[in-house]
Amino acid sequence: MTKKMAIIATKGTLDMAYPPFILASTAAALGYDVQVFFTFYGLQLLKKDLSDVKISPLANPAMPMPVPMPVFVQMLPGMESMATMMMKDKLKKKGVASLEELRSLCQEADVKFVACQMTVDLFEFEKSDFIDGIEYGGAATFMEFAGETDICLFV
Amino acid sequence: MDFQKELDARGLNCPLPILKTKKSLADMDSGQVLRVVSTDCGSVKDMQAFAKQTGNELLEQSEQGGEYVFFMKKK
Numbered sequence: 378m379t380k381k382m383a384i385i386a387t388k389g390t391l392d393m394a395y396p397p398f399i400l401a402s403t404a405a406a407l408g409y410d411v412q413v414f415f416t417f418y419g420l421q422l423l424k425k426d427l428s429d430v431k432i433s434p435l436a437n438p439a440m441p442m443p444v445p446m447p448v449f450v451q452m453l454p455g456m457e458s459m460a461t462m463m464m465k466d467k468l469k470k471k472g473v474a475s476l477e478e479l480r481s482l483c484q485e486a487d488v489k490f491v492a493c494q495m496t497v498d499l500f501e502f503e504k505s506d507f508i509d510g511i512e513y514g515g516a517a518t519f520m521e522f523a524g525e526t527d528i529c530l531f532v
Numbered sequence: 533m534d535f536q537k538e539l540d541a542r543g544l545n546c547p548l549p550i551l552k553t554k555k556s557l558a559d560m561d562s563g564q565v566l567r568v569v570s571t572d573c574g575s576v577k578d579m580q581a582f583a584k585q586t587g588n589e590l591l592e593q594s595e596q597g598g599e600y601v602f603f604m605k606k607k
Contacts, residue, residue, distance in 0.1 A: 407586055
């Protein structure tokens with residue numbers, strides 16, 4: 378019988394966007410039936426335009442910095458964009474796929490993306506902001522699939 | 533070793549070598565052999581795990597000067 382994996386993606390930062398897409402695409406390649414439920418900030422990962430998905434240097438003491446940087450410097454305007462640019466550059470240099478690439482690899486491999494309808498209403502998102510081929514549902518929709526999975530993760 | 537198709541996964545990092553291996557195998561026939569070259573040292577264990585879980589057979593793997601070469605026979 379086909380194995381199944383369900384993931385709940387709740388974060389909308391660049392670093393936290395990778396695990397759901399990496400695991401979902403890999404599981405699909407291994408023959409799993411995969412569903413990812415995007416809720417709260419995780420919904421940003423389904424936007425057509427992923428430019429709002431950034432790295433935050435704040436409250437992130439584990440982030441490797443090229444030079445030691447006090448917190449009050451990290452909160453200055455422009456630091457978030459700079460950290461994001463540096464991280465994207467590093468990801469590219471190391472041959473790590475972009476989020477857009479991983480996301481489309483997931484879709485090609487029939488990973489099912491479900492957007493939390495409640496969050497769409499809450500943040501007043503437009504469905505036209507999101508990529509095609511996704512479904513909208515609630516907690517019960519997720520449970521229906523999650524209840525029969527071999528792996529279930531909250532990211 | 534004879535192979536019918538080759539995948540250059542040099543410079544790619546996890547999980548791309550696996551995803552591209554899967555894609556390359558998709559349009560091959562059962563019994564055909566895919567040669568994969570990778571520079572990602574993590575792909576050594578990952579290719580074994582991929583083979584084990586998908587039923588494709590990892591016929592041979594070797595390292596030559598920082599490059600990892602795999603021969604994968606399609607199920």
